[in-house]
Amino acid sequence: MKVRLYPGWISRLFVFAVGMLTFTGFMQMPLAKRYYLTEVPGMAWTGDFYMVHKLHYIFAAILLFVVGVVVVNWFLEWNDKLSLTPFGMARVAILGGLIISGGFRVYRNLPDVTMYPDLVMLIEWVHFGLVMVLGGVALVALLKRRSAYAIKK
Amino acid sequence: MDDVGWWNINQRTKRKSTIMKRSKKDSGNLSRRGFLKTLGVGGAGMLVPSASMAAQERVPTPSDGELATLLDLSKCIACGECVTACRESNAAKFPEPVEYPKMIPTKRAKTQDWSNKRDVDDRLTPYNWLYIQTAEVEHAGETHEIHIPRRCMHCQNPPCSHLCPFGAASKRKDGITRIYDEICMGGAKCKTVCPWHIPQRQSGVGLYLDLMPRLAGNGVMYKCDRCYQLLDKGELPACISVCPEDVQTIGPRYEIVAQAKALAREMNGYIYGMNENGGTNTIYVSPVPFELLNKAIDRDNSEYKGLGKGKPHLKRVADSMADETNLATATIVAPIAGIAAGFLGLGAKLLKSDDNEQGGSDES
Numbered sequence: 474m475k476v477r478l479y480p481g482w483i484s485r486l487f488v489f490a491v492g493m494l495t496f497t498g499f500m501q502m503p504l505a506k507r508y509y510l511t512e513v514p515g516m517a518w519t520g521d522f523y524m525v526h527k528l529h530y531i532f533a534a535i536l537l538f539v540v541g542v543v544v545v546n547w548f549l550e551w552n553d554k555l556s557l558t559p560f561g562m563a564r565v566a567i568l569g570g571l572i573i574s575g576g577f578r579v580y581r582n583l584p585d586v587t588m589y590p591d592l593v594m595l596i597e598w599v600h601f602g603l604v605m606v607l608g609g610v611a612l613v614a615l616l617k618r619r620s621a622y623a624i625k626k
Numbered sequence: 627m628d629d630v631g632w633w634n635i636n637q638r639t640k641r642k643s644t645i646m647k648r649s650k651k652d653s654g655n656l657s658r659r660g661f662l663k664t665l666g667v668g669g670a671g672m673l674v675p676s677a678s679m680a681a682q683e684r685v686p687t688p689s690d691g692e693l694a695t696l697l698d699l700s701k702c703i704a705c706g707e708c709v710t711a712c713r714e715s716n717a718a719k720f721p722e723p724v725e726y727p728k729m730i731p732t733k734r735a736k737t738q739d740w741s742n743k744r745d746v747d748d749r750l751t752p753y754n755w756l757y758i759q760t761a762e763v764e765h766a767g768e769t770h771e772i773h774i775p776r777r778c779m780h781c782q783n784p785p786c787s788h789l790c791p792f793g794a795a796s797k798r799k800d801g802i803t804r805i806y807d808e809i810c811m812g813g814a815k816c817k818t819v820c821p822w823h824i825p826q827r828q829s830g831v832g833l834y835l836d837l838m839p840r841l842a843g844n845g846v847m848y849k850c851d852r853c854y855q856l857l858d859k860g861e862l863p864a865c866i867s868v869c870p871e872d873v874q875t876i877g878p879r880y881e882i883v884a885q886a887k888a889l890a891r892e893m894n895g896y897i898y899g900m901n902e903n904g905g906t907n908t909i910y911v912s913p914v915p916f917e918l919l920n921k922a923i924d925r926d927n928s929e930y931k932g933l934g935k936g937k938p939h940l941k942r943v944a945d946s947m948a949d950e951t952n953l954a955t956a957t958i959v960a961p962i963a964g965i966a967a968g969f970l971g972l973g974a975k976l977l978k979s980d981d982n983e984q985g986g987s988d989e990s
Binding site (some may be wrong): 476479482483484485494501502504507508509522523526527530531533534535537538540541542543544545546549551554555576579580581582583584585586587589590594595596597598601604609624 | 649692734735769783784785787788789790791792793794796797798799804806808809813818819842866904905946947949950951953954956957959961962963965966967968969970972973974975976977
């Protein structure tokens with residue numbers, strides 16, 4: 474039986490947020506209508522680009538809340554008792570990159586903010602590339618049955 | 627000289643010096659330096675009435691911020707010079723399709739080919755980035771025939787750019803929203819999210835042909851880029867320099883806004899574009915309300931069934947990105963709330979795991 478060392482709600486909320494961010498992130502591409510996903514009952518919203526975009530923001534906020542809780546707990550409590558696994562470290566680094574590049578995206582979308590087009594393009598592709606890498610690393614970790622981010626010291 | 631008219635004066639000065647020869651060549655011949663010299667020498671004498679408005683040289687710099695255009699619709703005569711000049715100025719950017727892959731699924735992903743309809747000029751197409759709408763309206767006891775040059779509005783906070791998943795559309799510091807054809811996949815999302823549905827697709831060109839042409843992408847989107855290649859050299863966009871009626875003026879947005887308000891007051895007219903979609907860099911001033919114009923251009927189509935594809939409306943437009951702007955606050959507040967919750971001990975207590983050293987979990 475698998476047992477998480479940290480509270481289950483943290484893990485579940487994290488997985489939910491990352492999963493929904495990945496889905497709404499991919500739905501930023503105009504694929505839902507082309508591939509009939511919008512025809513599936515209850516999935517019509519996937520063809521509403523603004524809706525998908527706003528949901529991406531909301532799931533990002535949920536993820537950032539979890540990250541805030543975990544970071545504080547790590548430095549206050551868990552640091553002495555837990556250590557990151559190699560797969561955990563890799564995913565934390567990738568996640569950090571995703572949060573930073575996503576933060577730039579949110580900043581760029583504000584009124585009165587104009588960033589250089591080359592930088593915008595770089596941020597887009599870094600964000601897109603990192604989520605692909607995160608998916609790959611997560612899949613390998615799952616297949617190797619080493620999906621834990623942290624283990625007991 | 628009034629700052630407001632600095633770029634418009636260039637246009638007028640240049641036209642006078644070429645004795646009303648209106649051609650694309652005209653628009654491209656005057657360098658920034660030449661234009662500024664002309665502005666200092668001839669422009670002031672021609673247009674400026676008093677010493678207190680003495681001409682001053684102005685070089686567009688990043689500190690000028692976004693450039694906007696003002697279109698005085700009371701002047702447009704629908705001569706079509708701007709449409710022709712736009713085509714000529716941007717001819718090198720037009721798509722030259724090489725192949726049309728059969729796409730999947732065929733019912734949903736349809737090829738859009740305008741390459742054999744390049745002459746179409748009564749709507750926006752990949753080969754026609756500017757066209758003129760005409761509206762005949764009754765207002766205040768008078769009949770007005772108003773002609774409206776239509777092209778990209780160059781929004782201040784452009785959703786086409788912000789929602790493009792590949793960064794293929796971007797707003798420049800000078801307020802131009804450009805679609806970069808090397809990166810664009812032609813998914814037409816920008817067209818869908820644009821309140822005026824401006825960008826137009828040409829299949830058979832672009833990056834998608836080198837990736838998964840049958841499965842993703844469908845060409846490249848095209849629209850007005852305000853002749854950035856000319857502006858970069860300190861020259862006017864072709865549609866502005868060629869206009870025989872001085873319909874358009876370009877300059878820093880805050881000056882154009884002031885000029886638009888003054889013009890509207892002067893003609894007892896109406897403004898469109900100032901606040902549309904949160905503010906655009908294309909501001910129309912008309913002697914008749916835009917609601918009437920919108921109804922009138924709608925009438926051109928059969929039985930009020932909408933303007934049709936490639937024919938933008940003139941309705942009032944709310945800020946498309948307003949919700950995202952509000953949600954941005956949530957992405958700032960959320961981690962702060964998480965940190966505060968962490969300090970309050972939320973989730974701090976670790977579980978016992980005597981029998982599981984690996985602490986397996988299901989994180990993704």
